[in-house]
Amino acid sequence: MRTTEIAIIGGGPAGLCAAISAASLGAKVTLIDRNDNLGGQLIKQTHMFFGSQKQYASIRGIDIAGILMKDLDKYQDKIELMLDATVIGMYEDGVIALEQNEKYIKIKPQSVIVATGASEKFLTFPNNDLPGIYGAGAVQTLANVHGVAPGKNVVMVGAGNIGLIVSYQLMQAGINIKAIIDASPKIGGYLVHASKIRRMGIPILTSHTVKYAHGKDRLEKVTLCRLDEKWQQVPDSEFDIETDVLCISVGLSPLTELLWQQGCEMKYVPELGGHVPVRNENLETSMKGIFVAGDVAGVEEASSAMVEGRLAGLCAAKALGYIAADFEEQKNDCLDQLNSLRSGHVGEKIRSGLAQVTV
Amino acid sequence: MRIEEHPILSFDKGRRVDFIFDGKTYEGYEGEPIAAALHAAGIMVLGHSHNKQRPRGFYCAIGNCSSCLMVVNGQPNVRVCTEKLQENMIVETQVGKGDLR
Ligand SMILES: Cc1cc2nc3c(=O)[nH]c(=O)nc-3n(C[C@H](O)[C@H](O)[C@H](O)COP(=O)(O)OP(=O)(O)OC[C@H]3O[C@@H](n4cnc5c(N)ncnc54)[C@H](O)[C@@H]3O)c2cc1C
Numbered sequence A: 001m002r003t004t005e006i007a008i009i010g011g012g013p014a015g016l017c018a019a020i021s022a023a024s025l026g027a028k029v030t031l032i033d034r035n036d037n038l039g040g041q042l043i044k045q046t047h048m049f050f051g052s053q054k055q056y057a058s059i060r061g062i063d064i065a066g067i068l069m070k071d072l073d074k075y076q077d078k079i080e081l082m083l084d085a086t087v088i089g090m091y092e093d094g095v096i097a098l099e100q101n102e103k104y105i106k107i108k109p110q111s112v113i114v115a116t117g118a119s120e121k122f123l124t125f126p127n128n129d130l131p132g133i134y135g136a137g138a139v140q141t142l143a144n145v146h147g148v149a150p151g152k153n154v155v156m157v158g159a160g161n162i163g164l165i166v167s168y169q170l171m172q173a174g175i176n177i178k179a180i181i182d183a184s185p186k187i188g189g190y191l192v193h194a195s196k197i198r199r200m201g202i203p204i205l206t207s208h209t210v211k212y213a214h215g216k217d218r219l220e221k222v223t224l225c226r227l228d229e230k231w232q233q234v235p236d237s238e239f240d241i242e243t244d245v246l247c248i249s250v251g252l253s254p255l256t257e258l259l260w261q262q263g264c265e266m267k268y269v270p271e272l273g274g275h276v277p278v279r280n281e282n283l284e285t286s287m288k289g290i291f292v293a294g295d296v297a298g299v300e301e302a303s304s305a306m307v308e309g310r311l312a313g314l315c316a317a318k319a320l321g322y323i324a325a326d327f328e329e330q331k332n333d334c335l336d337q338l339n340s341l342r343s344g345h346v347g348e349k350i351r352s353g354l355a356q357v358t359v
Numbered sequence B: 001m002r003i004e005e006h007p008i009l010s011f012d013k014g015r016r017v018d019f020i021f022d023g024k025t026y027e028g029y030e031g032e033p034i035a036a037a038l039h040a041a042g043i044m045v046l047g048h049s050h051n052k053q054r055p056r057g058f059y060c061a062i063g064n065c066s067s068c069l070m071v072v073n074g075q076p077n078v079r080v081c082t083e084k085l086q087e088n089m090i091v092e093t094q095v096g097k098g099d100l101r
């Protein structure tokens, strides 16, 4: 059976940073991703990022992926890459199993960093399975990575950052956004994005939801309605919009299957997107040697995913005896960065979520 | 519909290749997901639900949700949102759950 010191599952911003930090300390790392390219969600982000300089603010997500890849190259002799490889199981004896080129491969690592990211949530309404009703991330992948328009007109459900950013990106690609709606009375995303979109004449309808989708083989029309303060439908407030695409952007939920299978203690924390692993300050789960980083540990942003990755990499390497002379300094730097990313009003939800799962 | 002009992005596509969907020949780019090639050709219905035969398109486009299962080169249950297009591929609508051969 193949062996490695640290197996990292997922090569998004969290997994990439974890690989770089662990390898920089001398650990032998195997970085596994089911795609044939690294970068995770970053490769579809054509907008400038927020955060501070340390997390590459005002650089486009796709370019951040490029920077991380260059850093990764420096440790070629320490990092083994396995792409097009999907991890399908993590077993009691510490073996992880993956599928690559239709082969079943087993690896026995000494420790594991799970950085599998998150998947998009769904919304319930009649006919929500019609072709033309797509996740916002899916539409972003189709348009930004593959250069294919999802359709002519789009109604976006969700005025959080993802809904706003994807709407803007679709407009850049020449697609017409008919409206952005959100059930909440307030716009969830940053105001800079919202005002940019409003300036382009696109209505953002808060306190609105989807009541019905219409169409035979594909979406043709949606019925929307207004909601009152108690999130109940306002009588007779329905109206129709003709559209061939409805994008759903109502949040993400962590991709935690492998952690469940491994027996990690999990807890339901809505603030973090659903069930997430209980972890300590070093990002180690209740199972010794199993670490987590990024959206799988709680849905946040790429900036915090990168810092968490670095922290998990440092701590996993240390547990195997690769100790940096300035370990405490580096660790505190990570913790400080995370604290500042999660500070203020915007970080309130994340802070309250993390307080419930950090031991 | 392909996006021809974009202010920030340029799309480096593979070679133009032919593939067959339910008996008809279509064009796509080698290496792009089959679902992208089909979508660009105006085909949104990829499969049908098992019980009520309701039409289904893709949903997540990253291989998470299994909304896009089709038969590719005779193999059923292929997620066409991530499976890469190759020359002369035979893509078929899947009926039922698919059989192991
Ligand atoms: C539209 C949009 C806009 C955003 N804008 C911003 C922004 O402006 N600023 C910001 O900081 N953040 C932003 N984000 C959030 C950011 O992209 C994510 O928080 C970040 O990518 C999470 O990183 P990650 O490494 O945890 O997960 P991901 O980037 O999702 O990477 C996970 C990786 O794991 C792989 N994987 C999963 N399961 C397996 C398995 N079983 N086997 C092998 N590989 C597997 C996946 O293929 C993927 O490559 C945005 C997100 C979206 C969708």
Ligand code: FES
Pocket (backbone or CB within 6 Å): B057, B058, B059, B060, B061, B062, B063, B064, B065, B066, B067, B068, B079, B080, B081, B082
């Ligand atoms: S669309 Fe979700 S798996 Fe293909």
